[in-house]
Amino acid sequence: MKNFLIFIFTICIFLNFYSQNTYAFFGSFNRDKDTEGIYVYELDTIRGNLSKITTFKGILNPSFLTLSPNGKYVFACTESKTQNGGSVSSFEFNPENKSLTFINKQKSGGENPVYLTVHKNGKWLVNGNYTEGSISVYPISENGKIKPYVQNFQFAEGSINPDRQDRSHIHSAVFSPNFDYIFFPDLGADKIRTYRFENESKQPLQNAEIPFTKTTLGSGPRHFTFHPNGKFAYCIEEMGGTVSTYSYENGKLNNLQRINTHSDKYKDDFESSDVHISPDGKFLYASNRGKENNIAIFSIQNDGKLKTVGYQSTKGKHPRVFALDPTGKFLITTNAVSGDVVVFKRNSETGLLKKVGKKIKIKNASSIQIRKY
Structure with missing residues (x-):
């Protein structure tokens, strides 16, 4: 009887493990509402293969996606790179019937929305608009519907590069580990803008004691992430081809280090793009587009500083955004120009990456x- 109960218990654990599915959601610059814009694939967490589950048409240029904390809703920057356009859209994802259903959309409050983030309570959506440099804050209904924005802040000042920094260009929006502050890297102004976030207020963005952190002139801060321990933050600088390391406490950033994302053979025309940290907090990954088309790999030291480990080709062109799965076992990159997606298996000891699975084609x-789930 005892052995039988152990057998049943083991079967239950086995079934529960395999009832969990991992999904990857992809956005694209589809340029045409009659073509697919959002793609959902299932990730085989053993072999690293991707299998298409569903797609969605009828939206234009869903350039960036984010998920609600419970995974029920997908939010997208839509009508990106559309003159006099720009919107944010909401979708419901049902993992049981593997469907993606449009809910609604709102004006982005600026041209060319490029980044979305959701508060941990699922009640607030924050958007960054790149072209003219603005941010918008939206309440989210319980049914995933986006309400009209309640705040919209416009910035104007640029920096030293007249071609790229004639004015503000907000490129991302990232909450602090405690969700009491939010940070906006501004590529055009060479600043990381900071606001307090009071989630119980009708207008949650409030002035911070330190309203911004200056970055190196001409560096072009782009994407931003926090270490799992909450003590360090990292900003990838598109134009500088660098990552800056900061210590973090109560809304304040203190620069510790600035390190190249590229090898010595590259001297200019950097297009550094995205940055993420492995769930175990041991490695940081940074993508380089343009001439390089690779992922720079860094080990994270106890003091938060980075040490270069190596570089991994993304097997395609223009790795705009990439992500690690929740276990940290896989890294998946989107190559916008070559129009493909590549899966890499991550060595948790060395941080190095190895291509696995089959490359899939997703235009732009x-x-x-x-x-x-």
Whole structure:
């Protein structure tokens, strides 16, 4: 009887493990509402293969995606790179019937929305508009519907590069580990803008004691992430081809280090793009587009500083955005120009990457989010 109960218990654990599915959500610059814009694939967490589950048409240029904390809703920057356009859209994802259903959309409050983030309570959506440099804040209904924005801040000042920094260009929006502050890297102004976030207020963005952190002139801060321990933050600088390391406490950033994302053979025309940290906090990954088309790999030291480990080709062109799965076992990159997606298996000891699975084609692939259900 005892052995039988152990057998039943083991079977239950086995079935529960395999009832969990990991999905990857991809956005694209589809340029045409009559073509597919959002793609959902299932990730084989053993072999690293991707299998198409569903797609969605009828939207234009869903350039960046983010998920609600419970994974029920997908939010997208839509009508990106559309003159006099720009919107944010909401979708419901049902993992049981593997469907993606449009809910609604709102004006982005600016041209060319490029980044979305959701508060941990699922009630607030924050958007960054690149072209003219603005941010918008939206309440989210319980049914995933986006309400009209309640705040919209416009910035104007640029920096030293007249071709790229004639004015503000907000490129991302990232909450602090405690969700009491939010940070906006501004590529055009060479600043990381900071606001307090009071989630119980009708207008949650409030002035911070330190309203911005200056970055190196001409560096072009782009994407931003926090270490799992909450003590360090990292900003990838598109124009500088660098990552800056900061210590973090109560809304304040203190620069610790600035390190190249590229090898010595590259001297200019950098297009550094995205940055993520492995769930174990041991390695940081940074993507380089343009001439390089690779992922720079860094080990993270105890003091938060980075040490270069190596570089991994993305097997395609223009790795705009990439992501790690929740376990940290896989890294998936979107190559926008070559129009493909590549899966890499991550060595948790060395941080190095190895291509696995089969490359899939997604025209102008621009964004990815990964979640286990």
